[in-house]
Amino acid sequence: MAANTEAFSGGFSNPVFESQSVFRMVMDGMARPGTIRTVEQDAGQPDPLGSAAGAIALTLCDHDTPVWLSAGFSQSAVAEWIGFHSGAPITREKAEARFAFKEASSALSSFGLFSAGTQEYPDRSTTLVIEVEALGEGQELTLAGPGILHSTTAKVAGLPETFLRLWADNRTLFPRGIDVILTAGRHFLCLPRTTRING
Amino acid sequence: MTADLATYNFAYLDEQTKRMIRRAILKAIAIPGYQVPFASREMPMPYGWGTGGVQVTASIIGPEDVLKVIDQGADDTTNAVSIRAFFQKVADVAVTTHTKDATIIQTRHRIPEQKLTEGQILVYQVPIPEPLRFLEPRETETRKMHALEEYGLMHVKLYEDIAINGRISKTYAYPVKVDGRYVMDPSPTPKFDNPKMHMSDALQLFGAGREKRIYAVPPHTQVVSLDFEDYPFEIQKFEQDCALCGAHGVYLDEVVLDDKGGRMFVCSDTDHCEDRREHGHVGAMLATDREAAE
Numbered sequence: 282m283a284a285n286t287e288a289f290s291g292g293f294s295n296p297v298f299e300s301q302s303v304f305r306m307v308m309d310g311m312a313r314p315g316t317i318r319t320v321e322q323d324a325g326q327p328d329p330l331g332s333a334a335g336a337i338a339l340t341l342c343d344h345d346t347p348v349w350l351s352a353g354f355s356q357s358a359v360a361e362w363i364g365f366h367s368g369a370p371i372t373r374e375k376a377e378a379r380f381a382f383k384e385a386s387s388a389l390s391s392f393g394l395f396s397a398g399t400q401e402y403p404d405r406s407t408t409l410v411i412e413v414e415a416l417g418e419g420q421e422l423t424l425a426g427p428g429i430l431h432s433t434t435a436k437v438a439g440l441p442e443t444f445l446r447l448w449a450d451n452r453t454l455f456p457r458g459i460d461v462i463l464t465a466g467r468h469f470l471c472l473p474r475t476t477r478i479n480g
Numbered sequence: 481m482t483a484d485l486a487t488y489n490f491a492y493l494d495e496q497t498k499r500m501i502r503r504a505i506l507k508a509i510a511i512p513g514y515q516v517p518f519a520s521r522e523m524p525m526p527y528g529w530g531t532g533g534v535q536v537t538a539s540i541i542g543p544e545d546v547l548k549v550i551d552q553g554a555d556d557t558t559n560a561v562s563i564r565a566f567f568q569k570v571a572d573v574a575v576t577t578h579t580k581d582a583t584i585i586q587t588r589h590r591i592p593e594q595k596l597t598e599g600q601i602l603v604y605q606v607p608i609p610e611p612l613r614f615l616e617p618r619e620t621e622t623r624k625m626h627a628l629e630e631y632g633l634m635h636v637k638l639y640e641d642i643a644i645n646g647r648i649s650k651t652y653a654y655p656v657k658v659d660g661r662y663v664m665d666p667s668p669t670p671k672f673d674n675p676k677m678h679m680s681d682a683l684q685l686f687g688a689g690r691e692k693r694i695y696a697v698p699p700h701t702q703v704v705s706l707d708f709e710d711y712p713f714e715i716q717k718f719e720q721d722c723a724l725c726g727a728h729g730v731y732l733d734e735v736v737l738d739d740k741g742g743r744m745f746v747c748s749d750t751d752h753c754e755d756r757r758e759h760g761h762v763g764a765m766l767a768t769d770r771e772a773a774e
């Protein structure tokens with residue numbers, strides 16, 4: 282089966298050090314929202330998953346983290362690839378997902394079905410990884426909040442048009458809420474729930 | 481990499497544990513001041529030795545890092561030396577005593593005197609992460625208080641302290657509010673260091689091993705010490721200058737010199753003190769010693 286061959290291929294060549302390095306980029310990214318990071322590590326992920334998204338999946342997902350995939354991913358070798366390399370169960374229930382991966386230019390109607398955590402345990406929330414067309418070009422967003430001195434700007438091309446409205450709603454849930462990582466090929470930037478965005 | 485490293489997991493923890501801690505750290509950063517529960521592991525050292533901080537450091541450290549470890553302000557205490565040796569052994573990382581050269585600083589009490597910079601990470605070893613614990617022993621209740629932002633009782637207790645002592649008597653583990661939302665315990669840091677947490681350029685991570693909690697303060701985040709309009713927060717003030725380097729406005733430790741009541745005050749931050757002396761600063765004690773020698 283072609284899909285299986287693709288699913289077994291790839292993965293980090295040196296998982297211990299590559300996942301440490303990718304984690305540090307994600308941690309620095311969460312600590313400094315809007316800063317663009319570039320993943321040099323090769324995750325060997327199948328299409329249409331981008332390499333930053335693939336590396337993030339290998340770094341953070343395992344059998345304790347149900348993963349939700351958008352239609353384009355779940356109908357490709359991506360589901361089996363994530364399952365094979367990380368051991369993460371793939372779920373169709375957004376509310377169960379600790380990580381969710383959404384392919385570029387697919388519709389984003391709501392964050393509401395993903396887990397925002399509870400008021401007592403706001404950490405039990407989904408981290409949503411959204412592939413966009415490009416980072417560093419396109420629509421200019423002004424960001425403020427923890428991790429940002431005064432304010433900063435980030436350019437994003439291909440941000441789902443509903444995103445800013447959904448994000449504003451997400452902000453009102455604090456301390457509950459989802460956290461977002463925008464990915465574009467090898468590049469990514471983080472938007473923890475604390476970040477205020479003006480489009 | 482040395483050959484005997486092969487018998488350990490890199491940085492001691494297995495990959496599954498590191499991933500779990502890493503996920504907790506990311507959520508902690510996303511919810512500043514909120515205590516994320518994590519499945520703390522047994523470490524080859526007793527709980528009082530900062531196993532929470534050690535697990536956080538082990539989960540973030542990489543071969544490129546330069547590690548500094550302090551206990552109080554010193555790099556050369558048994559606790560600091562042991563933790564530094566542990567990471568040299570299990571992660572083969574470079575270590576330093578110089579604050580400015582470190583990428584990761586693990587601390588048991590103090591925040592270095594030298595201003596931390598963008599890209600540095602301060603990891604705190606925390607014994608008691610819950611600032612409301614002295615009011616309420618039940619975890620389910622304190623969690624509810626944080627959830628509902630019910631911090632009134634905390635203020636009442638602090639105010640009672642003022643009524644009894646004429647001031648807030650807490651000098652260590654003085655509670656702070658992070659980004660206007662969560663009340664957090666910086667324990668067991670002296671309150672002298674609280675202002676350094678506010679709008680720091682560095683990322684601050686807190687690990688409590690026995691209590692199984694991780695929390696964080698991202699860079700450029702408001703950290704405000706709780707106080708009252710009529711009793712504003714104040715840090716300890718030291719009348720003296722450091723006897724060795726003459727530093728003023730730093731945190732000083734009292735050192736007993738003899739059994740006749742002789743004593744001196746010196747920088748608690750040993751690296752800061754040494755660096756100042758290397759740059760020609762001389763405190764009263766050293767000046768006297770030099771005169772005696774001449």
Ligand SMILES: [Zn+2]
Nearest residue numbers: 722725747753
């Ligand atoms: Zn000194």
